[in-house]
Amino acid sequence: MKTELNAILPEIAVLVSACVILIADLFVPQAKRHVSFWLTQFALLATIWIVVATAQVAPVRAFSGMVVDDMLSDVLKLFALVAVSLMLFYSRAYLMARGLFRGEMFVLTLFALLGMMVMMSAGSFLTVYLGLELMSLSLYALVAMQRDSSAPSEAAMKYFVLGALASGMLLYGVSMIYGATGSVDLDRVAEATLGGQGNRTLLAFGLVFVVSGIAFKLGVVPYHMWVPDVYHGAPTAVTLLIGTAPKLAAFAFTLRVLAGALKGLEFDWQGMLVVLALLSMVLGNLVAIAQSNIKRMLAYSTIANMGFMLMGFLAADLNGYSAALFYTVAYVLTSLASFGVVLLLSREGFEADLIEDFRGLNRRSPWWAFIMLLVMFSLAGVPPTLGFYAKFAVLEAAVNQGFVWLAVVAVLTSVVGAFYYLRIVKLMYFDDPVDDSPIVARGDARALLSANGIALLVLGILPQYLMGLCTLAVTQSYF
Amino acid sequence: MIPYLSLSIWVPILAGLAVLVLHRESDAPRARWVALAGAVAGFLVTLPLFVHFDTGTSALQFVERGEWIPRFDVWYFLGVDGISVLFVILNSLMTLLVVWAGWEVIQSRVAQYMAAFLIMSGLINGAFAAMDGVLFYVFFEAMLIPMYLIIGVWGGPRRVYAAIKFFLYTLLGSLLMLVALVYLYNVTESFALHDWYRAPLSLPVQIALFVAFFLAFSVKVPMWPVHTWLPDAHVEAPTGGSVILAAITLKIGAYGFIRFILPILPDASRYLSGFVITLSLIAVIYIGFVALVQADMKKLIAYSSISHMGFVTLGFFLFSPLAVEGALAQMISHGFVSAAMFLCVGVLYDRMHSRQIADYGGVVNTMPKFAAFAVLFAMANAGLPGTSGFVGEFLVILAAVKANPWLGFAAAVTLILGAAYTLWMVKRVIFGAVAGAGVAALADLNRREFWLLATLAAAVLAMGIWPKPLVDVMHVSVVDLLALVAKSKL
Numbered sequence: 030m031k032t033e034l035n036a037i038l039p040e041i042a043v044l045v046s047a048c049v050i051l052i053a054d055l056f057v058p059q060a061k062r063h064v065s066f067w068l069t070q071f072a073l074l075a076t077i078w079i080v081v082a083t084a085q086v087a088p089v090r091a092f093s094g095m096v097v098d099d100m101l102s103d104v105l106k107l108f109a110l111v112a113v114s115l116m117l118f119y120s121r122a123y124l125m126a127r128g129l130f131r132g133e134m135f136v137l138t139l140f141a142l143l144g145m146m147v148m149m150s151a152g153s154f155l156t157v158y159l160g161l162e163l164m165s166l167s168l169y170a171l172v173a174m175q176r177d178s179s180a181p182s183e184a185a186m187k188y189f190v191l192g193a194l195a196s197g198m199l200l201y202g203v204s205m206i207y208g209a210t211g212s213v214d215l216d217r218v219a220e221a222t223l224g225g226q227g228n229r230t231l232l233a234f235g236l237v238f239v240v241s242g243i244a245f246k247l248g249v250v251p252y253h254m255w256v257p258d259v260y261h262g263a264p265t266a267v268t269l270l271i272g273t274a275p276k277l278a279a280f281a282f283t284l285r286v287l288a289g290a291l292k293g294l295e296f297d298w299q300g301m302l303v304v305l306a307l308l309s310m311v312l313g314n315l316v317a318i319a320q321s322n323i324k325r326m327l328a329y330s331t332i333a334n335m336g337f338m339l340m341g342f343l344a345a346d347l348n349g350y351s352a353a354l355f356y357t358v359a360y361v362l363t364s365l366a367s368f369g370v371v372l373l374l375s376r377e378g379f380e381a382d383l384i385e386d387f388r389g390l391n392r393r394s395p396w397w398a399f400i401m402l403l404v405m406f407s408l409a410g411v412p413p414t415l416g417f418y419a420k421f422a423v424l425e426a427a428v429n430q431g432f433v434w435l436a437v438v439a440v441l442t443s444v445v446g447a448f449y450y451l452r453i454v455k456l457m458y459f460d461d462p463v464d465d466s467p468i469v470a471r472g473d474a475r476a477l478l479s480a481n482g483i484a485l486l487v488l489g490i491l492p493q494y495l496m497g498l499c500t501l502a503v504t505q506s507y508f
Numbered sequence: 509m510i511p512y513l514s515l516s517i518w519v520p521i522l523a524g525l526a527v528l529v530l531h532r533e534s535d536a537p538r539a540r541w542v543a544l545a546g547a548v549a550g551f552l553v554t555l556p557l558f559v560h561f562d563t564g565t566s567a568l569q570f571v572e573r574g575e576w577i578p579r580f581d582v583w584y585f586l587g588v589d590g591i592s593v594l595f596v597i598l599n600s601l602m603t604l605l606v607v608w609a610g611w612e613v614i615q616s617r618v619a620q621y622m623a624a625f626l627i628m629s630g631l632i633n634g635a636f637a638a639m640d641g642v643l644f645y646v647f648f649e650a651m652l653i654p655m656y657l658i659i660g661v662w663g664g665p666r667r668v669y670a671a672i673k674f675f676l677y678t679l680l681g682s683l684l685m686l687v688a689l690v691y692l693y694n695v696t697e698s699f700a701l702h703d704w705y706r707a708p709l710s711l712p713v714q715i716a717l718f719v720a721f722f723l724a725f726s727v728k729v730p731m732w733p734v735h736t737w738l739p740d741a742h743v744e745a746p747t748g749g750s751v752i753l754a755a756i757t758l759k760i761g762a763y764g765f766i767r768f769i770l771p772i773l774p775d776a777s778r779y780l781s782g783f784v785i786t787l788s789l790i791a792v793i794y795i796g797f798v799a800l801v802q803a804d805m806k807k808l809i810a811y812s813s814i815s816h817m818g819f820v821t822l823g824f825f826l827f828s829p830l831a832v833e834g835a836l837a838q839m840i841s842h843g844f845v846s847a848a849m850f851l852c853v854g855v856l857y858d859r860m861h862s863r864q865i866a867d868y869g870g871v872v873n874t875m876p877k878f879a880a881f882a883v884l885f886a887m888a889n890a891g892l893p894g895t896s897g898f899v900g901e902f903l904v905i906l907a908a909v910k911a912n913p914w915l916g917f918a919a920a921v922t923l924i925l926g927a928a929y930t931l932w933m934v935k936r937v938i939f940g941a942v943a944g945a946g947v948a949a950l951a952d953l954n955r956r957e958f959w960l961l962a963t964l965a966a967a968v969l970a971m972g973i974w975p976k977p978l979v980d981v982m983h984v985s986v987v988d989l990l991a992l993v994a995k996s997k998l
Contacts, residue, residue: 391661395531395620406653411679412646418577421642421686425580428690436690440683447679451656451672459660459668493577500579 184262202238309336834903
């Protein structure tokens, strides 16, 4: 029992702190809201400590296989916790200026995080689904937090309707798989599919629906429609949350379901992922060019990046999975910094969400222009930034499995992608500012955002440790 | 043992970062001095590479090797042979000159300007010294970032267009090369160049890899028909940017041919040599004619660079030691001469703010010292015996005649064309009647400009009169490289 509880200790910690903050926040006057903020940060820090302290190399299956605690889940949880903590730091001033600095914000964020963590260590289709729903519902509510404004409400509605549809498809697929294999336990399903049991037609149909659910959560074409609208409509702080940690959860979801449970159908899902990856890279990169809103542009960039990540995934071997994990982590770190800069430039009554708002940033503040430069080149995959090694690892995995043509298409679309990242750099460095107002931000947000940006460069010069960690995590769980 | 190669890479980069700290306008004088100190230090650490270089062997020298990314067997693997050592030194010298050349000229964002050049210098040295595929790629690509900023921030009116064109053109080529590098890793399980030299590859595979590498490097050289970014980038770049672009970054493209394409893909190289030679000759002759009609001095020199680089690729694909040595000599000579020509245009531009040939005339009357230098460099550009320009062209033409007299004849057309476009420009700009009040008011070279041009003039003459030390350094490496190329990998 003790080992079983140990396995879900981080989840328990997040759940308990979410409940405590929910109640404690009732007694905190608005002027002292930072108490809730620091409580949340403390809870996140404590959970990070728990994750690290209870980390062990050998996987543990708890509660009759419902939950798996392994290196993979620990690594993913660690980065998700860091991402959420940074998100709260970056968005503090933004939330205060818009009256969103409220207890619900922290509690819903923690519940979303809890959902992600449940997904990360799910050992059964039901656990995956529970985590997914908890995360999604919290995120829908977060998008709609700004009640008095129409764009967030519209975005929340779209997100909810499409998300509910995707959940339905996923459940339908799971029910078919259950029908074919007689189990919802991921390991059992894996045994059954690898052993060739079950009705192949039924399994293939189930797979199609499950892959659709996955594709929706990753936001890849043709299930990408919600991404630009939600990224654009949501308050930037929430966009930052949606654009980062849930990607880690979606990765865990993909890996556990496709590489774990449905390993026996590898040949079938490989083909589907090729199509998804190809369409996402092409469409994401092409449409991003036409955007004038940076949140929308980054949304299409996410679509393209997730497509690129899937290219590593579909190599379906150790190289591929660890490259995809590395890519996701690198993407999350880069994405955090990109929205962090957008938040930094925003102030009361002004959303710095137009690409034009970056005009002449180098004159206003060379340092933040430099951080944004690193972010843009990291997204474009230009060395010596972290993004390059992510792309490199994925390309290596794809070429290794004989997908040379896909790799060539991927790099061609990357050139298209480089164009819109370069445009931001162009505006920041080549043009004169239209807005000379000084950039004010809290000291902690400044320090953390700087560290985040510099990390993209340092991890780009010394990528081996992060890469090694990702490989270790995947090896321990699946090989 | 002192890691001279690491120093030559990291001293300028760290100096560049130090300069960046002094970004306030009031710190500009200090930023200049720190940049100069960094550039001098960066140049001094490359001198031992020449002094201690053993010309008797083609083995790598000054080797440094440390594990970098074990997951992919990527090493921090540096080393130079007779081919690359000269470029490391040339680059460090050019950086010093460029920092000096921008001393008073650059007034806005001095620290960022100087830092961009210093960081780029380190990255370029890294590209020349890297003996590991990924390490090379990282330096090769990272170079784009400072160059993009240099063109875009300090360039002329159409700088944005030129900068983006430059970046995307080069990125397209180099990303395809990345796929090729990854493919080679999959075949050989290693990223070390010397492992790739030995790996057997079938002809179709070699041709596919050839296409990928060729796109990356031919864009950088640049060869006809992918040269169109160069005139734009040159015209719009500030003087220092043009100097580094012409003198150094173009050489990295050519260096890629001799370091990657020829030894890794010898059969494809021989199979496709006719194709490359044809493109080179088109560059030499057609671009020569294009240069003839230019009205903008920088554009004229840019086209002349493309034409001269055509000679380099022509030399490489004749596969004889004479031709390859000629091509390498041409690369180094072009480094000096094109740098000097761009500096000369820069001197005029700083005074008149025009690059149009038509705006000038009779400059010799007001700027006699300048005119003397300009004529010397023009002669070198035209390949006059006694200047550095002659050495490379002569060797390549000689080798071309040996291979096929018609080829030699076509290549020799450059001697006429080069003389025509360069000297015609000199005639219109330097000689003749004083064109107007602007020219009449021109002040001759100041001390800084004088010594800048004098340094390059000394280099051009020294190399033209006594090229032996240079050829000695490269000879053994070239012969061994060609032995590698002669061996079939099928």
